[in-house]
Amino acid sequence: MKILVVDDQELNRNLLQHMLKFEGFDVVLAENGRQAIDKCKQEQPDLVLLDVVMPEMDGYETAPLLKKLSTEVYLPIIFITALGDQDSLRRCLEVGGDDFLNKPFDRVILQAKIKAHSRIRALSMKTFEQNKELDFYRLKTEREHQIVEHIFNRALEGNYHIPHLLDYHLSPASMFNGDIMLVALGPTGNLYVMMGDFTGHGLSSAVGTLPVSRTFYTMTQKGLAVGDIAKEINDILLTLLPDDMFCAATIVELSSKGQSLSVWAGGTPDMYIVDDEIGIKTHINSQHMALGILEEDEFDISTENYSVNSNERLFIATDGVVESFDTDNQMFGYERLTALLNDKSQNSIEQIVNALTEFRGNAEQDDDISILSLRCGAVNSDVDNFDDIYSSLPHRMALDLTIEQIKHADPVVELIDMLTFLKGAEFHRSTLFLLLSEAYNNAVDHGLLRLDSKIKDHEDGFIEYYVQRAERLEQLQDGLIQVSIEYDPATTCIHFIVSDSGSGFNVNHIDVDIESDHEHGRGNVLLRELATSVSYNETGNQIKIVYKLNNNPLYHE
Amino acid sequence: MSLTTSTSPDGQTFTIQIKGKFDFNLVQAFRSAYTEVNDNLAMVVVDLRETEYMDSSALGMLLNMQKTLNGKVNAIKISNCRPQIKKILQISRFDKKFDID
Numbered sequence: 001m002k003i004l005v006v007d008d009q010e011l012n013r014n015l016l017q018h019m020l021k022f023e024g025f026d027v028v029l030a031e032n033g034r035q036a037i038d039k040c041k042q043e044q045p046d047l048v049l050l051d052v053v054m055p056e057m058d059g060y061e062t063a064p065l066l067k068k069l070s071t072e073v074y075l076p077i078i079f080i081t082a083l084g085d086q087d088s089l090r091r092c093l094e095v096g097g098d099d100f101l102n103k104p105f106d107r108v109i110l111q112a113k114i115k116a117h118s119r120i121r122a123l124s125m126k127t128f129e130q131n132k133e134l135d136f137y138r139l140k141t142e143r144e145h146q147i148v149e150h151i152f153n154r155a156l157e158g159n160y161h162i163p164h165l166l167d168y169h170l171s172p173a174s175m176f177n178g179d180i181m182l183v184a185l186g187p188t189g190n191l192y193v194m195m196g197d198f199t200g201h202g203l204s205s206a207v208g209t210l211p212v213s214r215t216f217y218t219m220t221q222k223g224l225a226v227g228d229i230a231k232e233i234n235d236i237l238l239t240l241l242p243d244d245m246f247c248a249a250t251i252v253e254l255s256s257k258g259q260s261l262s263v264w265a266g267g268t269p270d271m272y273i274v275d276d277e278i279g280i281k282t283h284i285n286s287q288h289m290a291l292g293i294l295e296e297d298e299f300d301i302s303t304e305n306y307s308v309n310s311n312e313r314l315f316i317a318t319d320g321v322v323e324s325f326d327t328d329n330q331m332f333g334y335e336r337l338t339a340l341l342n343d344k345s346q347n348s349i350e351q352i353v354n355a356l357t358e359f360r361g362n363a364e365q366d367d368d369i370s371i372l373s374l375r376c377g378a379v380n381s382d383v384d385n386f387d388d389i390y391s392s393l394p395h396r397m398a399l400d401l402t403i404e405q406i407k408h409a410d411p412v413v414e415l416i417d418m419l420t421f422l423k424g425a426e427f428h429r430s431t432l433f434l435l436l437s438e439a440y441n442n443a444v445d446h447g448l449l450r451l452d453s454k455i456k457d458h459e460d461g462f463i464e465y466y467v468q469r470a471e472r473l474e475q476l477q478d479g480l481i482q483v484s485i486e487y488d489p490a491t492t493c494i495h496f497i498v499s500d501s502g503s504g505f506n507v508n509h510i511d512v513d514i515e516s517d518h519e520h521g522r523g524n525v526l527l528r529e530l531a532t533s534v535s536y537n538e539t540g541n542q543i544k545i546v547y548k549l550n551n552n553p554l555y556h557e
Numbered sequence: 558m559s560l561t562t563s564t565s566p567d568g569q570t571f572t573i574q575i576k577g578k579f580d581f582n583l584v585q586a587f588r589s590a591y592t593e594v595n596d597n598l599a600m601v602v603v604d605l606r607e608t609e610y611m612d613s614s615a616l617g618m619l620l621n622m623q624k625t626l627n628g629k630v631n632a633i634k635i636s637n638c639r640p641q642i643k644k645i646l647q648i649s650r651f652d653k654k655f656d657i658d
Contacts, residue, residue: 187639223606223639413578413610430610430641437580437612462621466584522649523613529648 001118002026004045006036006062007080008054012103016049016080019107025114033057033065040069046121047114048077049101052092060095067096074124076117080105145175145203152176152206162191165254165379167349168372171320171365178205179318179370180247182213184220189256191379192220192229193372196249196291197268197318201368208247208292211236216251226251226264227301230291234299237292246292250316254308258377261306261314266290269322270334272315272341273306274373279342282306308376315341320369324356327363332356349373390424390549395487403479406444412437415485419494422487424549431530432494432547438523439498439543440483445469447500447541448479453521492550493532497542504540560586562593569599571630576607581614591622598630606637616649623654632656 003025005016017027028043030036032054040048048066052059063077078099079092089100099113162183170181178201182194194216198205215236219229230251237247248267254260265271267290273282288300308314317337324332340355341347349371356369397418401411416433420426445451449472455465480501487494527534532548559576560583571594575583594601603619605611623633634656638646646657 188637189640223637225606410582416610428641430639431644433578433610434612434645437610441581441612441614456617462617463584463588466581469581522616526613526616526645526648530644 002045004028004039004048006030007051008032033062036062037065040066049080050077051080063096073128074121165375165377169349169353171369173365173368174202176203176206177368179368180209181370182216184217186220187223189379191254193374194251195316196247198247199245211240226253226262227303230264231299231301234291241292246290248290256379261308263304269319274313274315274341276311310377312376314374317371320367324360325363326359327361332359390492391422392489394489398484401481412440435531435545436496438527443481443498443500447502492548494547496545499542502541507536507540562590571598572602572604574604577609579608579611579615587618596629600632601630602634602636604636605642
């Protein structure tokens, strides 16, 4: 322990130095206040013995400056004084002194005072260290929260941009939301919306939202029914969540024309279909238990279906709404909510949120609050907006399929998978498949195997045809099919060229009558209708199909 | 690619669900799926919700099914088609022969 002794009289300095060294302390000396401040900076003493009356800078002036040098940790200042009057002593305390030591010095009192103050300093240092550590952890936690928040934002990033149908308000009680709202477009232009509420709120309940959102987006992309989506999420939560945690949820599907609504709801508050003129038209109660409770074989995927129209909205809220309390501990309740919904001048999401905020007053929000309203109108899936995202690069791929590959591989899906990596092609996947599949199968069936489509017209001919196909393919000795796929960015056209090593056929005899009841020839009609153009070479062993991605009438009906 | 079948609890509706690719590789499986149905069934549903691809051989298979089941069931419905699949069915005038939703 280091002690700074400040006294203008050499005798006093020496005496104190002697006493302190004898006790085992390190001692630093200063002759006046100015020197004391320099020494304090250099030596970082643990305690200061400070004379009051000194030339240059006296003790009253020095004490506050010394205190300033050590703001974080307590630096005890003990005044050395011969002054006994109250005023002088009071002034010592006012300028920051912590104690007094009277001249002449008493060894025992000096020792006691130093001990007492060094104990306080030790405590102060410990607190300082702990604060530093706390600060460190606080910053670390903040940083971790930021990372987690980032992950959540990315994971939950969905298609919220359907302003003509969807209005919503999400208000978490803490930084992380245990409520979840997910929106996705399905492959048939249908719209899926999920509103979920995990047990509790805050980070612990928000973690569940990650697997839920992933599952939701995967399943909606496949266009599954809401009951099946619910089952899938239930299974995931059952595996991941602890027993006492679950998710009350509503999953709805609005058909692309906005005429039918399919609802699976488990453990959620009532929902309402609200007509613009007459108010609440239908109450929808949840029919199931919340997600993450029932075992796979107990789970019920049945849904409720409603016919709806564009004058109606579906209103969904988590229990944070009706279970909001005001300062008198009164609950907002269903009555207030349905009264608002029945009043057409009061029932926008914004008005309901305002009413709720006003009701709550100064009472704290103790649960996550989420409200959404879904207008039951035509979804207008954004397919049109993909017009400007076609690849601007020319692409070309070509492959020669040998007899072994023709026998054992099924190249069409693989090629379409590759082709749909092309920007803008994904939305034409099924059509592109059909085009290439028809061309390729014609090359195999008729070009190489010389199968006659008329077989299909006989009773049970269809099966017969494919039995013969398998037999002939097995016996085929040699053959080659060449597939070339080119994409021209200027026209957004994909060119398929499929040639076979067969002897071709008379291209004028291609059957294109769709109304005929013939089992064959249907493929050619489809080709002509779906492709931008179809042509054959003279010998009839090469077909060329052009398909324009942009302005395909399929998306502009 | 896969084919699954199910019968509704009341025994009235028989559903064939096709996942992924609906083409001639399913000829046998598809035929044996509907030959099993009993005579007093109200409706057969071909659920194409998860069908990504189909070509003209699938159309042939559907027509074959219709010929076989004609008179045995009240209705054959093709349901949950994606837009591009629906387009293929429309071009082939299947809306005249099947109930497509």
